Amino acid sequence: xxxxxxASRPATGMTEKCGVVGISLAERDAALPTYYALYAxxxxxxxxxxxxxxxxxxxHQHVEMGLVGDAFDESDIDALTGSTGLGHxxxxxxxxxxxxxxxxxxxxxxxxxxxxxxxxxxxxADEVRxxxxxxxxxxxSDGDTEVIAHDIARNLLEADLVRAVxxxxxxxxxxxxxxIMHDDTVMGVRDPEGNRPLCIGELDDGYVITSExxxxxxxxxxxxxxxxxxxxxxxxxxxxxFDAYQLFERDRSAHCFxxxxxxxxxxxxxxxxxxxxxxxxxxRELWAESGVDTDVVMPVPDSGRAxxxxxxxxxxxxxxxxEFAEGLMKNRxxxxxxxxxxxEARERAVRLKLNPIRSTVEGKSVTIIxxxxxxxxxxxxxxxLVRDAGAEEVHVRIGAPAILAPCYMGINMATRDExxxxxxxTDEIREEIGADSLSYLSVDAVASAIGKRRDxxxxxxxxGEYPYDIDGETTDRxxxxxxxASADD
Numbered sequence: 001x002x003x004x005x006x007a008s009r010p011a012t013g014m015t016e017k018c019g020v021v022g023i024s025l026a027e028r029d030a031a032l033p034t035y036y037a038l039y040a041x042x043x044x045x046x047x048x049x050x051x052x053x054x055x056x057x058x059x060h061q062h063v064e065m066g067l068v069g070d071a072f073d074e075s076d077i078d079a080l081t082g083s084t085g086l087g088h089x090x091x092x093x094x095x096x097x098x099x100x101x102x103x104x105x106x107x108x109x110x111x112x113x114x115x116x117x118x119x120x121x122x123x124x125a126d127e128v129r130x131x132x133x134x135x136x137x138x139x140x141s142d143g144d145t146e147v148i149a150h151d152i153a154r155n156l157l158e159a160d161l162v163r164a165v166x167x168x169x170x171x172x173x174x175x176x177x178x179x180i181m182h183d184d185t186v187m188g189v190r191d192p193e194g195n196r197p198l199c200i201g202e203l204d205d206g207y208v209i210t211s212e213x214x215x216x217x218x219x220x221x222x223x224x225x226x227x228x229x230x231x232x233x234x235x236x237x238x239x240x241x242f243d244a245y246q247l248f249e250r251d252r253s254a255h256c257f258x259x260x261x262x263x264x265x266x267x268x269x270x271x272x273x274x275x276x277x278x279x280x281x282x283x284r285e286l287w288a289e290s291g292v293d294t295d296v297v298m299p300v301p302d303s304g305r306a307x308x309x310x311x312x313x314x315x316x317x318x319x320x321x322x323e324f325a326e327g328l329m330k331n332r333x334x335x336x337x338x339x340x341x342x343x344e345a346r347e348r349a350v351r352l353k354l355n356p357i358r359s360t361v362e363g364k365s366v367t368i369i370x371x372x373x374x375x376x377x378x379x380x381x382x383x384x385l386v387r388d389a390g391a392e393e394v395h396v397r398i399g400a401p402a403i404l405a406p407c408y409m410g411i412n413m414a415t416r417d418e419x420x421x422x423x424x425x426t427d428e429i430r431e432e433i434g435a436d437s438l439s440y441l442s443v444d445a446v447a448s449a450i451g452k453r454r455d456x457x458x459x460x461x462x463x464g465e466y467p468y469d470i471d472g473e474t475t476d477r478x479x480x481x482x483x484x485a486s487a488d489d
Contacts, residue, residue: 017044017045017091017119017263017410017411017412018044018045018088018089018090018091018103018117018118018119018211018410019038019041019042019043019044019045019087019088019089019119019210019211019212019215020041020086020087020088020117020118020119020177020178020179020198020209020210020211021034021037021038021041021085021086021087021088021117021179021208021209021210021211021215022085022086022087022117022179022180022181022186022187022188022208022209022210022235023037023084023085023086023087023186023203023206023207023208023209023235024083024084024184024185024186024206024207024208024235024236024237024238024239025083025084025203025205025206025239026083026205026206026238026239026240027083027205027239028083028205029053029080029081029082029083029085030053030080030082030083030084030085030206031051031053031077031078031080031081031082031085032077033203033208033219034051034053034085034086034087035051035068035072035077035087036218036219037087037208037210037215037216037218037219038051038068038087038088038089038215039068039069039218040212040214040215040217040218040265041089041210041211041212041214041215042067042068042089043263043265044089044091044119044211044212044263045088045089045090045091046067046089046091047065047066047090047091047102048063048064048065048066048071048088048089048090048102048103049063049064049066049067049068049071049072049087049088049089049090049102050062050063050064050071050087050088050102050103050104050117051063051072051077051080051085051086051087051088051104052080052085052086052104052106052115052181053080053081053082053084053085053086054082054084054085054113054115054181054183054184055081055082055083055184056082056083056184058113059106059108059113059115059181059183060079060080060081060082061080061104061106061115062076062079062080063102063103063104064102065102068089082184083184083206083237083239084181084184084185084186084235084237085181085186086104086115086116086117086179086180086181086186087104087117087179088102088103088104088117088118090102090103091412103116103117103118103145104116104117104179104181105117105118105141105143105145105146105149106149107149107150107153109153109156109157110157111153111156111157111182112156112182112183113181113182113183114149114152114153114156114180114181114182115180115181116145116148116149116152116178116179116180116181117145117178117179117180118144118145118148118176118177118178119176119177119178119196119198119211119410120174120175120176120177120191120195120196120409120410121144121174121175121176121408121409121410122144122147122148122172122173122174122175122176123173123174123408123468123469123470123471124172124173124174124481124482124484125144125147125172125174127484128147128151128171128172128484129144129147131484132147132150132151132154135154137150137154144174147172148168148172148176148178151167151168151171151172152164152165152168152180155167155168156182161182161185161187161234162232162234162245162247165180165187165189165232165247166232166247169189169191169192169230169247169248170482171482171484172482173468173469173481173482174191174408174409174468175191175193175195175196175256175409175410175458175468176189176190176191176195176196177189177190177191177195177196177197177198177211177227178190179209179210184237185234185235185237186209186234186235187209187232187233187234187235188200188209188227188232188233188235189227189231189232189233189247190227190228190229190230190231191229191230192229192230192248192249192250193229193250193252193253193254193458193467193468194228194229194230194253194254194255194271195254195255195256195409195410195458195467196211196256196259196409196410197211197212197226197256197259197264197268197270197271198210198211198226198227199211199212199213199216199223199224199225199226199227199269199270200223200224200225200226200227200233200242201213201215201216201219201221201222201223201224202221202222202224203219203220203221203239204220204221205239206235206239207224207235207236207239207241207242208221209227209233209235212264212265212268212270213268213269213270214265214267214268217267223269226270226271226272228244228246229248229250229253230246230247230248230249230250231244231245231246231247232244232245232247233245252455252456252467252477253452253456253457254456254457254458254467254468255270255271255450255452255456255457255458256409256410256411256457256458257400257446257447257450257457257458257459257462258400258407258411258461259275260273260275260278260279260282260449260450261279261282261303261371261372261399261400261446262303262371262372262400263411266279266303266306271452273450273451276306278449278450278451279303279306279307279310279399280306280307280309280310280313281310281448281449282306282307282310282399282400282441282445282446282449283306283307283308283309283310283311283312283313283314283369283399284310284311284313284314284449285441285442285445285446285448285449286307286310286311286369286397286398286399286439286441286445287310287311287314287315287318288314288445289439289441289442289445290397290439291311291314291315291318291320291322292367292395292397292437293315293320293321293322294322294364294365294366294367294393294395295322295323295364295365295366296322296323296324296325296327296360296361296364296365296366296367297311297312297315297322297323297324297325297366297367297369298324298325298326298327298328298360298361298366298367298368298369299326299328299368299369299370300328300354300368300369300370300371300382301326301328301329301330301354302330303370303371303399304368304369304370304371304399307369307370307371307397307399308324308369309324311324311367311369311397312324322367325357325360326357326360327356327357327360327361327366327386328354328355328356328357328368328382328385328386329354329355329356329357330353330354331352331353331354331355350377350378350381350382351381351385354382354385355385356385356386356388356389357389358389358390361386361389361390361391362389362390362391363390363391363392364390364391364392365391365392365393365395366386366391366393366394366395367395367396367397368382368383368386368394368395368396368397369396369397369398369399370382370396370397370398370399371398371399371400372398372399372400372403373396373398373402373403373420373421373429373433374403374418374419374420375418375419375420376420376429376432376433379396379433379435380432380433380434383396383433383434383435384434387434393436394434394435394436395435395436395437395438396430396433396435396437396438396439397438397439398438398439398440398441399441400440400441400446400462401440401441401442401443401446401459401462401463402421402426402429402440402462403419403421403461403462404416404419404421404422404461404462404463404464405419405422405460405461405462405463405464405473406419406461407460407461408460408466408468408470408473409458409460409466409468411461420432426438426439426440443459443462443463455476455477459476460473460476463476467479468481469481
C-alpha cells in the first residue's frame with residue numbers, strides 16, 4: 001500500500017486491522033499450532049501478539065508487544081497448556097499503543113473464563129461501554145474488544161452460549177470477526193454484513209477458525225469453508241467437529257474490497273476467491289480500462305506484483321508488447337511505510353525500502369502499478385526515483401478506486417484532510433506526484449474482478465457511503481442501528 005493508512009483514527013474509536021485464531025484439538029496442546037498460525041497472519045498486525053489457552057480447569061495467557069517471534073519463547077509456549085486456544089496479532093494505531101489493548105482479551109467472572117480476539121471495529125462501542133459501566137462493569141482499556149467481552153460475559157450469566165452471543169450481536173454495530181473461548185469451548189462469529197474475513201479449517205486432530213486460509217495451510221490443514229455473515233460456529237471441545245448457527249440474515253453483505261486489493265496474503269482464499277487470482281484480474285481490468293503501451297510495466301512490491309502480471313498478460317493478448325519486469329527492489333528489513341508514526345519517517349522509509357533497477361528503466365517508458373494512493377507522498381517519491389534512474393516516461397496505474405474517505409471498519413486509514421483524493425481531481429493528483437499519466441480502477445471493475453455484486457461490497461473509503469450507521473456519514477443501504485438500553489430479548 002502507498003503511504004497511507006496510519007496517521008490517525010476516526011473519532012468513533014480504535015481502528016485496527018488484526019488477525020484472529022481459535023483452535024480446538026483432540027489431545028495435544030493448542031499453543032504451538034496457534035503460534036504457527038499467528039506467524040502466518042503476521043502481515044495483519046505487527047504491534048502485539050497474544051495467546052490464551054484453557055486446560056479444562058483454568059485459563060492461561062501470554063500477551064506481549066512486538067512481532068510474534070519476539071513475543072514468545074519456548075518457555076512461554078510450554079506454559080500455555082490446554083487443547084483449546086485463541087490467538088491474536090494486532091495492527092498498530094496512533095492511540096493506545098500498549099498492552100491494555102493487546103489481545104486476546106481475557107476475563108474471569110461468575111460464569112467462567114472468557115477470552116476474545118477481534119478483527120474489525122464497532123461504531124457504537126462508546127454507547128455500549130457507557131451502558132455497561134452504568135451497571136457496574138469496570139473497563140481497563142479504551143478498545144471495543146473489551147466492550148464485546150463484557151457484554152458476552154453479562155449475557156452468559158443468564159443464557160447459554162448461543163443465546164448469549166446472539167444477544168450481544170443484537171446490541172453491537174459495526175465490523176467484527178471474532179474468535180471466542182468460554183472455558184474450553186472455542187467459537188467464531190462474523191458480523192451480519194461479513195465485513196471481515198473468517199474461515200474454518202480441519203486439521204488431523206481438530207479444527208481451527210482464523211482470519212485467512214493461509215494460516216490453515218501453515219498448520220497442514222484443509223479449508224472447510226468461510227464462516228457466513230451473521231453465523232456463529234462452535235468447535236467441539238474434543239476436536240471432532242463443529243456446530244453452526246445462522247443467527248442473522250441480511251439481503252446484502254459488505255465484504256471489505258480492500259482485503260482483496262491489499263491486506264490479505266495472496267495465497268489466501270477469502271469467500272471462495274483466491275486473492276492472488278483476484279489481483280491478477282484487477283490488473284487485467286486496469287489494462288482494459290486505462291492501459292498504456294509502455295516498454296515496461298513494473299509493480300510496487302509486494303501487492304502490486306499480481307496486478308502487474310495480469311496487466312502485462314492482458315496487454316499481450318491485445319497485441320501490445322508491455323514487458324513485465326521487477327524494476328523496484330524491496331529492502332525487506334524495513335517495515336510498511338504507512339505504519340510509520342510521522343510523515344517524516346514515512347518519507348525517509350520510502351528510499352530505505354525501495355530501490356530502482358536502473359537497467360530495467362533507463363531510456364524506457366515505464367508503467368508503475370500500485371494498490372493505492374493515500375497521501376501521495378510515496379507515489380511522488382517513486383516517480384522521482386524511477387525518473388532519476390533514467391526512465392523517459394512514467395505512468396502510474398492504481399489497482400483500486402481513489403481513496404477519498406476514511407475507513408471506520410478496521411483499517412487505520414487517514415482522515416479526509418490527509419487523503420489526497422478527497423479534494424483533488426485525478427489530473428491534479430497526477431501533477432502532484434509528477435507522473436505522465438495516472439488512472440485508477442473503477443468500482444465496477446473491482447466488483448467484477450472480485451466476482452461479487454457491487455452491492456455486496458463495503459466501498460465506504462472510495463465512495464463515502466458506508467454499510468453501517470456512522471455518525472456524520474452517509475449509508476449505502478437501509479441500516480438500523482441497534483439501541484443499547486437493554487440486553488433483554
